[in-house]
Amino acid sequence: MNLQRLHLDKPLFYALLMLAAVSLAVVYSAGAKDEALALAHVARLLLGFGILIAIAQVRPEILERWSPYIFGAALALLLGVLTIGVIGKGAQRWLGLGLARFQPSEVMKLALPMMLAWFLGREGLPPRLWRLGAGLAIVAIPAALIAKQPDLGTAVLVLASGLIVLFLAGTPWRLIVPLLGAIGAAAPFAWHFLHDYQKQRILTLFDPDSDPLGRGYHTIQSMIAVGSGGFYGKGWLNSSQAHLEYLPESHTDFAFAVFSEEFGLIGGLLLVALYGFVVARSFWIAYLAQDSYTRLLAGAVSLGFFLAFFVNLGMVTGILPIVGVPLPIVSYGGSSTLALMAGFGVLMSIHTHRRIVEG
Amino acid sequence: MLNIPIKDYFRETKLFNARLTVAAAVAGALILLLAVRLAYLQVVAHKHYATLSQANRIRPIPIPPVRGLILDRNGVVLAQNFPVYTLEIVPEQVDDMDTLIEELGGLVTLGEADLKAFRRLLRERPRFEQLTLRTNLSEVEAARVAVRRPYLNGVELQARLQRHYPLGGLAVHALGYVGRINESEMERIDKSAYRGMRHIGKLGVEATYEKLLLGDVGFEKVEINAHGRTLRNIERVAPVAGKNLTLNIDAKLQALAEQALGKRRGAVVAIEPRSGAVLAFAATPTYDPNPFVNGIDPEAYRKLLDDPDKPLVNRILNGQYSPGSTIKAFLGLAALELGGFDADKPVTCPGWFTLPGDRHLFRDWKKTGHGVVTLHEAIVQSCDVYFYRFAAAVGIEAMKNFLAPFGFGAKTGVDLPGESEGILPSPEWKKARGQPWYPGETVMTGIGQGPILATPLQLASAISAIANGGVRMKPRLLRSIVDAKSKVAREPEPETYPELPLRDKHHLDELIEHLTGVVHTNKGTAYGIGYNAPYKIAGKTGTAQVKGVAQGESYVEKLVPERLRDHALFISFAPVEAPQIAVAVVIENGGHGSSAAAPVARKLMDYVILGKTTAPPQPAASENNE
Numbered sequence: 006m007n008l009q010r011l012h013l014d015k016p017l018f019y020a021l022l023m024l025a026a027v028s029l030a031v032v033y034s035a036g037a038k039d040e041a042l043a044l045a046h047v048a049r050l051l052l053g054f055g056i057l058i059a060i061a062q063v064r065p066e067i068l069e070r071w072s073p074y075i076f077g078a079a080l081a082l083l084l085g086v087l088t089i090g091v092i093g094k095g096a097q098r099w100l101g102l103g104l105a106r107f108q109p110s111e112v113m114k115l116a117l118p119m120m121l122a123w124f125l126g127r128e129g130l131p132p133r134l135w136r137l138g139a140g141l142a143i144v145a146i147p148a149a150l151i152a153k154q155p156d157l158g159t160a161v162l163v164l165a166s167g168l169i170v171l172f173l174a175g176t177p178w179r180l181i182v183p184l185l186g187a188i189g190a191a192a193p194f195a196w197h198f199l200h201d202y203q204k205q206r207i208l209t210l211f212d213p214d215s216d217p218l219g220r221g222y223h224t225i226q227s228m229i230a231v232g233s234g235g236f237y238g239k240g241w242l243n244s245s246q247a248h249l250e251y252l253p254e255s256h257t258d259f260a261f262a263v264f265s266e267e268f269g270l271i272g273g274l275l276l277v278a279l280y281g282f283v284v285a286r287s288f289w290i291a292y293l294a295q296d297s298y299t300r301l302l303a304g305a306v307s308l309g310f311f312l313a314f315f316v317n318l319g320m321v322t323g324i325l326p327i328v329g330v331p332l333p334i335v336s337y338g339g340s341s342t343l344a345l346m347a348g349f350g351v352l353m354s355i356h357t358h359r360r361i362v363e364g
Numbered sequence: 365m366l367n368i369p370i371k372d373y374f375r376e377t378k379l380f381n382a383r384l385t386v387a388a389a390v391a392g393a394l395i396l397l398l399a400v401r402l403a404y405l406q407v408v409a410h411k412h413y414a415t416l417s418q419a420n421r422i423r424p425i426p427i428p429p430v431r432g433l434i435l436d437r438n439g440v441v442l443a444q445n446f447p448v449y450t451l452e453i454v455p456e457q458v459d460d461m462d463t464l465i466e467e468l469g470g471l472v473t474l475g476e477a478d479l480k481a482f483r484r485l486l487r488e489r490p491r492f493e494q495l496t497l498r499t500n501l502s503e504v505e506a507a508r509v510a511v512r513r514p515y516l517n518g519v520e521l522q523a524r525l526q527r528h529y530p531l532g533g534l535a536v537h538a539l540g541y542v543g544r545i546n547e548s549e550m551e552r553i554d555k556s557a558y559r560g561m562r563h564i565g566k567l568g569v570e571a572t573y574e575k576l577l578l579g580d581v582g583f584e585k586v587e588i589n590a591h592g593r594t595l596r597n598i599e600r601v602a603p604v605a606g607k608n609l610t611l612n613i614d615a616k617l618q619a620l621a622e623q624a625l626g627k628r629r630g631a632v633v634a635i636e637p638r639s640g641a642v643l644a645f646a647a648t649p650t651y652d653p654n655p656f657v658n659g660i661d662p663e664a665y666r667k668l669l670d671d672p673d674k675p676l677v678n679r680i681l682n683g684q685y686s687p688g689s690t691i692k693a694f695l696g697l698a699a700l701e702l703g704g705f706d707a708d709k710p711v712t713c714p715g716w717f718t719l720p721g722d723r724h725l726f727r728d729w730k731k732t733g734h735g736v737v738t739l740h741e742a743i744v745q746s747c748d749v750y751f752y753r754f755a756a757a758v759g760i761e762a763m764k765n766f767l768a769p770f771g772f773g774a775k776t777g778v779d780l781p782g783e784s785e786g787i788l789p790s791p792e793w794k795k796a797r798g799q800p801w802y803p804g805e806t807v808m809t810g811i812g813q814g815p816i817l818a819t820p821l822q823l824a825s826a827i828s829a830i831a832n833g834g835v836r837m838k839p840r841l842l843r844s845i846v847d848a849k850s851k852v853a854r855e856p857e858p859e860t861y862p863e864l865p866l867r868d869k870h871h872l873d874e875l876i877e878h879l880t881g882v883v884h885t886n887k888g889t890a891y892g893i894g895y896n897a898p899y900k901i902a903g904k905t906g907t908a909q910v911k912g913v914a915q916g917e918s919y920v921e922k923l924v925p926e927r928l929r930d931h932a933l934f935i936s937f938a939p940v941e942a943p944q945i946a947v948a949v950v951i952e953n954g955g956h957g958s959s960a961a962a963p964v965a966r967k968l969m970d971y972v973i974l975g976k977t978t979a980p981p982q983p984a985a986s987e988n989n990e
Contacts (some may be wrong), residue, residue, distance in 0.1 A: 130380065133381060284395075297380075300380050318398050
């Protein structure tokens with residue numbers, strides 16, 4: 006099969022297929038060998054790849070033209086969630102749409118960088134100050150809406166995906182440094198706006214043993230799973246932490262804990278390397294991109310993917326607070342997989358529609 | 365897009381690539397951080413986490429404790445635990461579930477509900493666990509399964525303890541029952557204390573003393589493999605049985621009381637005045653609590669609910685009745701105690717009373733009137749006009765303040781859940797409901813009619829206070845708490861209410877003399893039980909109107925439908941010199957207190973004081989029904 010003619014990037018596509026295979030193995034084991042669950046996951050992965058291939062066919066110019074509309078639609082969906090959203094897991098993140106339910110905040114992860122890349126790409130880079138200001142507003146509005154759901158993890162990722170574009174677009178360091186300082190100074194104030202459970206999650210990160218059966222429980226059990234896996238792991242389907250139900254959400258947010266317990270350090274490092282490869286290849290695509298819009302977008306998609314992966318692994322290994330961020334591609338979960346696949350579709354479109362063929 | 369000058373394009377590319385490099389470097393560093401973190405957790409700290417993971421394989425399996433017994437004061441068992449056979453199945457050992465269930469269906473009765481519950485367990489529980497298919501197998505069914513069991517893979521016959529009330533409905537309104545823990549209880553209870561248990565006290569003593577009866581869950585610590593299957597037992601912590609409770613109730617007296625009420629609807633409470641001990645707590649009709657233990661079937665429950673006699677209603681705690689003339693026992697004391705009314709002055713009773721400036725006639729039960737009556741005659745003959753005058757003279761506030769220390773309008777504090785407060789009305793009470801107080805209501809309160817309501821328990825408690833020299837004891841069912849193992853009994857101290865605030869203690873003796881006259885003088889309304897009594901009884905009859913009788917109309921019992929006939933009441937204690945028992949009797953639509961209610965009290969007194977039973981009580985032993 007000629008992947009190039011299908012507008013697919015061969016290395017990236019194969020790496021994603023490998024991630025999908027890992028995903029199946031983990032979901033099957035963590036989901037207590039539930040075949041129906043595994044089948045649903047396969048269906049979702051297939052759908053994801055379908056979306057990826059479909060988007061890869063669309064020329065970047067068309068994506069660019071449509072960016073503001075896609076962003077507008079995503080924003081409308083977010084507002085919809087806040088008003089008529091179905092309450093799932095205590096937070097309004099889901100929008101019931103007949104048969105399927107999905108999280109509009111996931112759409113925003115892609116729609117926001119597209120909007121910003123379009124907005125900033127209309128003029129030469131680095132952007133002028135007023136554009137930067139407007140860009141910040143474009144970032145802040147959806148992030149605030151998602152934080153209000155409340156979905157702290159996704160809000161931070163969306164916020165990050167927007168700030169990444171601003172950074173890549175060339176926001177001067179003399180603005181970035183004071184901004185980071187301001188964020189640091191504002192943190193204690195932001196603390197007051199967090200929900201109690203969100204505060205607890207951050208607190209327990211520093212001392213999980215303070216409340217081993219309560220807030221620290223997830224972190225401790227997750228670290229037990231990873232640590233007890235050792236060098237070689239316990240073998241596939243032998244995660245006792247997942248099967249004895251000590252690990253919560255073992256097939257979704259804590260999929261990596263199950264994987265590490267079963268495949269040990271070797272498996273864990275290989276998986277990290279695989280993710281590293283996907284991130285590196287995405288960066289390469291961004292590097293080869295030829296105009297502001299595609300560069301900014303490709304860079305944002307790459308870094309967004311990296312961040313999701315890093316935040317999840319950080320949470321599973323106990324170096325970041327527990328926020329509900331799934332492991333990209335590998336975790337069982339609908340909206341997030343589809344959104345990521347769409348992002349990779351965009352990357353492939355950017356890469357395969359270049360005017361000057363790479364030498 | 366590409367209309368940017370070439371120079372700018374290169375500058376832009378350079379800028380972007382620089383930024384991309386920074387981002388890639390940060391990403392690379394963070395990925396390295398993750399790799400280091402993984403290596404730390406999985407190599408350096410591996411031992412630590414492996415130990416913790418191993419500890420996660422030790423699973424405590426709860427062993428439910430034996431629930432404490434409930435006994436009467438003489439050791440008669442009122443609630444016990446009865447071994448019942450349950451049919452359980454280990455799904456993974458079964459070759460073909462449908463065939464097996466079909467075969468079992470030929471040995472035991474399998475209802476649609478049993479199958480439904482089992483299928484749910486089958487979906488939710490691991491396949492190596494024993495899942496209940498049927499509980500409460502009869503001996504015959506258990507035997508049939510036992511014979512076939514060697515040929516049935518995965519079938520287990522288990523003997524488990526289940527709550528059983530051997531005397532059926534006897535004292536059910538005091539005992540209550542246990543039932544399956546429901547969802548709202550699940551949220552309320554400490555789940556760790558109920559591990560492995562499915563029942564909780566729902567009503568009565570079973571609910572009040574749930575914590576004592578429950579006991580402590582034991583544990584068997586077992587090691588399990590990664591899939592949850594038991595590998596070996598490590599340690600066993602034995603459960604601690606719940607405390608046995610001895611009640612003040614005397615089962616024979618209780619049976620006597622229930623039989624004395626017979627098929628009538630009513631309530632009898634007997635209290636030992638000096639301690640507040642509840643000797644009998646009979647409300648009829650009763651019902652069998654045993655079907656409730658494992659969830660009564662909806663049809664049987666509906667039948668109980670729809671029964672016009674309302675057997676599920678606890679008439680002693682929640683039946684709120686007009687006290688009728690029994691209130692005169694207390695207002696008679698008020699007449700002596702309170703200013704504004706001269707109890708030494710006889711009153712003329714023409715058979716009716718009117719308030720000044722009002723044409724409404726308040727009639728005496730005796731149409732022709734009682735003539736000139738003293739307080740003694742007014743109580744003995746239950747003259748209404750005397751108390752109309754008294755009430756009109758002292759007013760509602762004074763009566764309310766006098767009756768409150770007797771416990772009217774407040775819970776008695778008995779050790780049972782869900783007690784009603786009755787109503788001790790006052791103008792403020794009516795105002796709070798947006799209604800004005802009518803002077804006529806003051807007058808009616810004088811004879812225990814109008815808005816005033818009391819539960820049988822309140823009446824018993826109030827008369828006990830008089831029997832006990834003005835000190836009211838908190839009524840209590842619990843006699844002692846017995847440790848099931850050491851047999852050490854602990855008797856809680858009786859609790860008392862503040863002494864009645866009497867101006868002159870001799871008034872109490874005088875009142876008791878009048879109350880004795882009710883039973884022992886030939887004009888007394890309860891002379892029917894007093895003329896041949898070998899001991900002295902003090903009491904007061906009452907007849908509470910159910911149907912309002914219009915002005916100018918008269919009440920003829922035979923012409924009134926049974927459900928609208930008057931309630932019969934009697935409150936009393938004996939022996940007068942050293943009271944051993946105080947009894948309140950309420951018989952719904954029973955007619956007159958003198959003829960219907962008083963003889964019931966006499967039977968209980970004979971038993972307690974003379975050790976005599978007019979009819980040998982035979983508590984109906986109920987079958988452990990299917």
